[in-house]
Amino acid sequence: MSNLANQWVLITGASSGFGAAAAQAFGAQGCNLLLGARRVPQLEKAANLARQAGAPSAHFRALDVAQTSSVEAFVDWVRTLTPRVDVLINNAGGAHGLDTVAEGRDEDWEAMVQSNLLGLVRVTRAALPLMVNHPGGTIINVGSTAGHTAYEGGSVYCACKAGELQVSRSLRLELCGTGLRVVSLDPGLAETEFSLVRFKNDAARAHRVYEGMTPLSAEDIAETMVWVASRPAHVCIDELLIKPTDQAAMHKVFRRNQAPA
């Protein structure tokens, strides 16, 4: 039996991509799930798939990490289901636009800061009382290669993910001695709804991001989340960069069958 069996796992951004795949992967380990995101029908689908995968329970509720009141209501609801959370996955977020600073829009910048950065600290603050003093408990913060390397058009998104990394480092220091571990899981290109959101539902443009290369899948990341959370209690995977083999660096992506320029 998995050492994660019967643990309680809270996943933000569980309606698609990494979060939905994580619900299934932790469900397959016998975990109880607490799923949040704004799109409730997609959350319900993720919860059903997680139950089919083996989750003893999969609960879901609307959550907007950009709103403190929504985060607090969500965690109050969690308290009615369980007195403890063993694994917190701060995954909600994404990029909005690929504009230069000169062309950037306030609404895109604000949405990115609110979800990727402030959302992460809000959810963590609210959930921590349910986590402290559980040796082996795990907080997994989803960062990005964008938090390590800046790229044109990525300014605010890259800043948010660099912020995620520093928040994770601060939190690890603050929680030292509690038995809780803090992991920054930083993926490269992964084909989810990420690019569709970034390019505001322009499916052709989103598709081109992964053209001719083999990106990571949501399942690759979910499997890695299970791995870090299932290490022995004394082992903390502090920071983990995970990229497609075709992506040697942010700007070095090997693409097959590309017409010569």
Ligand code: NDP
């Ligand atoms: P998806 O777009 O598929 O998933 C994003 C998830 O975040 C959705 O469930 C969405 O739910 C949720 N979300 C966004 N804003 C909010 C909000 N304000 N409140 C609650 N939930 C929110 O993309 P990914 O699965 O790829 O992205 C997951 C995380 O991984 C993000 O933080 C992203 O930045 C990061 N990442 C992605 C990479 C990639 O290449 N795909 C690489 C590196 C990191 P809903 O819209 O229903 O609220």
Ligand code: 8X3
């Ligand atoms: C998502 C990966 O390279 O599009 O964080 O920023 S990237």
